[in-house]
Amino acid sequence: MSVLVFIEAKSKVSKAALEAVSYGSKIGSTTVITYGNINEQELTVIGEYGAEKILVNRSLNESNDQQLTNLISAAVDHTGADVVVISQDQTGKSIGPRVAAKLNAGHVSGAISLPETANGFVVNTNVFSGKAMAKITVHSDKKVISLLPNSHAPVKTNGSATVEEFNADLGEGRIIVKELKTQGEGIPLPEAELVVSAGRGLKGPENWGIVEDLASTIGATTACSRPVSDIGWRPHHEHVGQTGIAIRPNLYIAAGISGAIQHLAGVNGSKVIVVINTDSEAPFFKAADYGIIGDAFEVLPRLNEAFKKFQSSQN
């Protein structure tokens, strides 16, 4: 099977993009399509994760849904790809359905498994906010798979890819990106392996020092529940859940968060969940791997001290 993987142009290729390349290479012979000023070093990395060929369009410089859709569809014509893989990140959520419509292809949104091809082309997805799983059978000749970030670990193969310039008629973009604001330093939430998160139980923004201290000790990214960002205690890019960012870190520490279904929808793919809550009946304990019934104002500093002690014992 011939596979085309789309990668968003960035100075550093994201973990989600490498997951998509690695995933594509498990399905078949993989070509990557990307654009902009992506540098040689990053192109080499893409080859190390299973791509055989990389097509680069240098004329497009900014993320523009219509033009990206045209670019991917032109690359499908060029390569004859049967399957298109796109990471279901912010850009992927927007262009996956557009690409599928343009190619008249069946679309799997939020794939969490490789396709089973013994009997058709069947891919698993999360549904009902992660409460259930659906098996989607795609009947069309062309298939578009939007891969849920953190559902397929990237595997380094130490291969290498040939790189080709790729020009295509991209048409006019119907939107213009006027300004891009980045969220600052640190590992972005969708890529973080370790996350320390807090909710309304922290009582106010002035108390977030204990959350940040623990995060800084273990090298984690901070997150929060929705009400906390809605009332302006924390920035919106920290909000996780059904209407926020969906994350799947190795470790999710949640302090003073009740564990409402809408919060769990964005975090229940975490490998290990640690819940700190004063209320032993808090629903979050049902989803927790480790639960601490206690006051976050006592437990977070004690955890921080314990991690620091452990770290210094390792030096």
Ligand SMILES: Cc1cc2nc3c(=O)[nH]c(=O)nc-3n(C[C@H](O)[C@H](O)[C@H](O)COP(=O)(O)OP(=O)(O)OC[C@H]3O[C@@H](n4cnc5c(N)ncnc54)[C@H](O)[C@@H]3O)c2cc1C
């Ligand atoms: C359509 C819709 C979409 C939504 N999307 C999201 C979403 O994406 N993400 C999201 O998070 N929410 C979302 N919500 C809101 C969600 O339903 C909950 O209201 C919200 O998650 C609760 O936030 P919280 O746990 O911080 O606050 P609360 O529900 O107020 O819980 C605070 C918790 O802190 C505990 N606590 C209090 N003091 C302490 C202490 N000192 N130490 C330890 N624990 C303490 C309490 O026992 C309690 O369990 C959505 C709601 C709707 C209707």
